[in-house]
Structures are given as C-alpha cells and as structure tokens.
Amino acid sequence: MALAKKPVNGMKDILPEEMQIRDYVMNVIKETYRSFGFTPIETPCMENIANLSSKQGGENEKLIFKVLKRGEKLNLETAQTELDVVDFGMRYDLTVPLARFYSNNANNLPSPFKALQMGNVWRADRPQRGRYRQFMQCDIDILGEPSNLAEIELILATTTTLGRLGFKNFQIRINERRILKAMAAYSGFPEDSFDAVFIILDKMDKIGLAGVAAELEKGGFPKESIEKYLELFRSMEGKEDVAAGVSYLAGQLGEFLEEEVTASLKEIAACVNDTKEAEFDLVFDPTLVRGMSYYTGTIFEIAMPEFGGSCGGGGRYDKMIGKFTGNDVPACGFSIGFERIILLLLESGFQVPGQPGKLAYLIEKNYPEEKLAQVVAEAQKERKAGKQVLVARMNKNKKFQKEKLAAEGYEEIKEFFNRD
C-alpha cells in the first residue's frame, strides 16, 4: 500500500524559502530579547492532561490533541471516557507550561526571571486557510516582578523586535482588567456577570457599539446599565492618548477605579514613549478584553494596519503560578504572533538580508578520483571563506538543472568535465 504524501490534516510542511525567513526572524527575536536580559528556556511539548484541563486555557482546552496511554495502563475494554485512555496532551500555549516550569525550577532561577520561549503549540481547530493546527509561538514573560517595570520592559522588547524586523506605524493597544471591572461596576452590572459582559464587549471591533448593545439586551441585562455603559464608551471615542484617556476615565469612574491603576498606566506610557526605538503608537483602548480569564491586571495587544486582526498580545497574570505552588507570584507576558509576522513578510516579498554568496560546482559522471578531491578541496576553501557551496553531479538534463540552481540564487555555476 502506498503511504500518504500529504502532511496530517491541518498541518503543513515548511519549504526552504519560508524556512529561510523563519530562521532569520527567529534570530532577530532571540538577539533582541537577549539584549533585554531574557533567557531562552524550553518545556516538553506534552503536559499532563490534568494540567492542561485546569480551566487556565479557556476555550483552548476544547482543542487539545490528547495522547493515548501506553502498555498496561491502557485498557480499551473497560474505558468509559477519554480520560480513561489518555494521560498526556499536546500543549495549546506556552503560558501554562511556563507556570509549571517556574513552579518546578524557581529555586534555580533568578528573581525576577525573564524567560524567552519559542516553540510549537497544537490546537485541534477546524482546519482553515492560513490557520494551522501546529504553529510556532514566541513568548516573553517576566516572573517575580510586581511593579510596572515588567510591562515597560515587555512592551519595549516586543516593539524593538518588531521594529528591527522592519515593521512600523503599528499600535500597541493597552487596557487594564481593573478598568474593565470598574467600568462595569460603575454602570451597575452585578459582579458575577462581569465575565459575560466582557465576552460581549470583546466583539466590539466586529459588531460595533450598537451590536454590543443588542447582545447585552439579549443577555437580559438592565437597560439602564447598558445605556450607562455605552455612554462611557461613546465619551471615550478619540481619546486614544493613554494619559489623557485614563485621566478622563478616572474622573468619570470616581471611586470605582483605584488611583494606583491610573498612575501605573500613565507611568508605563510616559516611560515607553520616552525610550522606544521602534515607530509605533501606544494607545489606550478601554474596549480591549483579551479572551483568557487568567489575566489580572494590564493587558495589551499589537495591532497592525497591514493585517486585519491582532498580531500578538499579552498581559499580567498574577494568580496562575499559585495554582501550582499555592503561593502567587507576579507574572506578566507578551506573545508575538509569529506565524502572522511570517505571513506578512512572505506576502510583502521580504528578502533575508546579508545572505552569503552561493556557488554551485557541477561534476560530470565518472570524473576521475584524484581530480574529484581537488574540486572538493576548492569547495572546502570557499566554504571556510564564508561562501555557500553546493557540490553535485551533473544531471542528464543539465540545462534544466542549471536553470533551477539559478532560480535558487546560485550566482555562479562552475562545471567540471572529465576531458578538462
């Protein structure tokens, strides 16, 4: 029986052209983040299924690729549910594994600990164009830093990286879970309905103010609260400057919003704007929700005009590590949408800069042994001098072979014939 040539459904092979760009982007990311003091770490691609099903992962927990138990532990005959036959699962993000990693290794890590993770994650989403079931994530996180220095460093490191990859005129949209809560409380929504309200608010960029109003009404929320809530958002329109926007909102919300939240956001904005390297705008967005329920403070998102949706995001999640250790540790992270960045670069015809010269040596069949060593020695010399040298036999269809090599960027093609 012939074997399947295609990758598994929803995943993809990565060909040399794309791979070259990926490698370049990974290097820029690593070098830039390293200059900010982030150190690379890695966790296994699998985690215990209980860790992945602890409600930290939100909707992603429905999309886990689960790993079958092995040997004696597997008993298909008596199995009632999935949990009887699986023990591990593929990670769906890098945040839950990082929290486990930190809990396991904190004694051997500095404080604060600045982690860089680049690794694949898996989600059993319905396959669709441009969205794959295995994809690379690229996260930086600062663990053990309670102050807003974490947010400042994360935003500077991420934007500096994007700038060095050639992106400009993008936005970092920022908000705070405590602002979201204060706005909902001020409007009179009961506290136990906040999450439901935020899920609807999260659709603002798709359905607009009127759509949000309609969905809140459908949700059975009091008309008065809805009107008060929407009026707040209406009055915020155009107030994208962080200091101005936050100050205005603080005036409206009064005692519903802690003074500390306002001061911290203003400090983040002032410091980032004074010291940023990349060209971007830091923007206050009170409609920004970020799906994951684990966020506890600041949240942020990268918005690029060239690309419809978000190109990454993050925030503060001070309560997650406590789920592993019983003791909370302040934590804040920022994730770059690696696959979207690659897509944007591929679509823009991006060329990796500073590639070494490429030479191809084509050798006729039955080329004599003693002369072959001379050709290879010449190749070795060029390689040592930094060139990229392909040594290959001449194909029967040499013309086609040379055309293909030229298309691949081989500038010089030397031919070696027996008669020479």
Place this chain on the structure above:
Amino acid sequence: MALAKKPVNGMKDILPEEMQIRDYVMNVIKETYRSFGFTPIETPCMENIANLSSKQGGENEKLIFKVLKRGEKLNLETAQTELDVVDFGMRYDLTVPLARFYSNNANNLPSPFKALQMGNVWRADRPQRGRYRQFMQCDIDILGEPSNLAEIELILATTTTLGRLGFKNFQIRINERRILKAMAAYSGFPEDSFDAVFIILDKMDKIGLAGVAAELEKGGFPKESIEKYLELFRSMEGKEDVAAGVSYLAGQLGEFLEEEVTASLKEIAACVNDTKEAEFDLVFDPTLVRGMSYYTGTIFEIAMPEFGGSCGGGGRYDKMIGKFTGNDVPACGFSIGFERIILLLLESGFQVPGQPGKLAYLIEKNYPEEKLAQVVAEAQKERKAGKQVLVARMNKNKKFQKEKLAAEGYEEIKEFFNRD
C-alpha cells in the same frame, strides 16, 4: 487541586544554562551546514499513524506516542483496537517524515535536494537516566544524488561541524550493506537469514567474537558457515585503513563482492582524507550494521573516545521514497546525536564563546516616574550598542539578589535610589 509541577514522565525542562549551549550548537550546525548548501526544512511533529507503522522505523514503531481521534471520529464504545481510536502519531525520527516531505514537494525542490532538519522526536521508551522520551534530532540528507558525492559531502559537512564545536580525535566508522551481504553469502548463510545474522553481528562491540559465535550457534546456523564467517572477521582485525581493508576483503570475497562497491568506498576515503577540515580518522568497520532495515548501501557512524557509544550515524536508503511515490529516489543521510553532543559539552564545562557584556540596573521601589524614563533610556542605549541589560526592581533582600545576578554572569550591577 494543586497541579503537577514536574514535566511528564521521561521528559525534561531545559534551563537557561543548558539552553544557551543548545542555541550555540544549533547556530554552529546551521551555519556550517548552510555553507555546504544544505537548506533547512520542517515537517509537522505528527504524521498519519499508517505512515509511522509501515515497517520503515524498525523497533521504533513499538515506541510511538499515539494521538487520540477527536470529535465524531472517536467512538470509544465500539473500539476494539488502538487503531480504532487513533489517527496520528508523534514522529520517532526525521527520516520517514523527510521521505514523505520529498514525495509531497519534489516538484518545488532542487535536484539534488540537500535538506537540514533540526527537530524534536518522541519515543515512549522506558524512562532512564540521561535518556529522554522527547529529544532533538539533527539530520542532513541528500536526495536525488546517486553517486558517492553524497557520502563525501555528508561526511565532510558532519565532521566539519563537529570540529568547529571543538571535537577532535573522533572516528567515522564506515561500512556497506553490500559488504555485509557479501560476507554472509561467502560464508554460506542462506540469503533469507541475512537479517537474523546481522542482528547478532550488531552486538559485536558488546559481546565480542566469541559471543557472536555462541549466539549464531544458538540460532541454529551451520557450524561451517559460522567458522568461515568468524575467520573473515578475525583476519580483518587491525585493518582499519579503508583502502587497505576494503582491498583485502575484496580479495577474500572474490565474486561475492561487486567491484563497484570497493571502488566507491576507496574513492570516498581518498576524497574525505584529502579535503577534511576536522581532525578525525575515517575507519573501515566490517562489523558495523546500523539497526534500520531501510539502509541499502553505505552506512557510517560517529565514534567518540570521550563517549562510550555512537554519537550519530547514517547511510544510504535508496528504496524509501519509492514507498510513497512508487518511484525510487537515491537518498543518503547523516544524523548527529544532538543530545549526546550537548551532554558532552555540558560535562566538559564548555563555555559559549563571545557572549555580550551583561549589565543589571536595579531600581528602588517608588523611584520617581520622570527619572525612571532616564534609566530605561540608558538601558536602551547600551542594548543598541550590543550589551545585554536587565532592568529590575530592587528586591527586599538586595544582597541575595545581587549575589544571584553575579552568579548569572552580570559583570556590572548599577543601583538607582530615590534619594539620588
């Protein structure tokens, strides 16, 4: 319920210290292989379970982590066997996925195609010290090159890489499946028992000549054949020079060994010895078997005195791609034992060369906003100049914090106090 802090059984977290060495080694590997014209590619970590169970993977097929079907496709109640409940599996090597990749993408690839793969593989081995169930493999393969230029390039590229990582005085041990077969045929073993004979021969380095003789006898093979076979190996002892060893053996085996095999091995040895960059010996080893049944020609292995076992290996497998396409394509590959290399470097106290200077800025709590921006601006300047700068809040236990930073290699620690 508290979550598990440990990684899943048999897999490991990789901490900053090891990660730094891994990143360095990966870069040396990528840069060196690139200079030989190898281009990086990637395949998904999962493959269809049928592709992984096609007898190409030998013993590794018993160690597959299998992935549970999802949604409607999963029916636990009617399931009889594992195959009813799984559709994908984690790859156990990079060779089977490469053959699938090539079959799927050959039209968009050059000929010959020189592939570099660095990626994790998974094997559900019994967990044991120093051996993990997720580990990195690093393979180069040349597809579409029938001549021994493939072997020459693979050996030169691999050994140059090892040399640049600081390894010397290692061996590349080489043999040919057709020599193995000729020796068995010459000794009078029936052809359908060759594989059984080779499995026993493969234990030579562990049990010695006498042990091999005993096991062959236990296997019921004719005494005369066993004696003739062992006499051949005895007469080969000390004949490690490839040209001398192969010539001697050719004389003994007569018409059992094709002239082409001898000539090709000699040519590989002459060319490699004339042009190699690293310090190593190419050695003929007629007892070298290499487990995988897919090898069809040359086989080779890296032996390091510092490390008991093999540190990598490879060979020619001209019949595998035909299993996917129906048309055979010449193929030859060499895999570096990445995890063993890392272990050797870690144990030898290896230091990554040329690390950038590391500075730490510690800032007192409640440091005024306008001055904070100045400190961050200074950090940004140093980062741009190539330094690695950590900006962090002073911990309550500052002395301990500074000791830890110093241990991490921060040469300079600047402190910023409110009163300054």
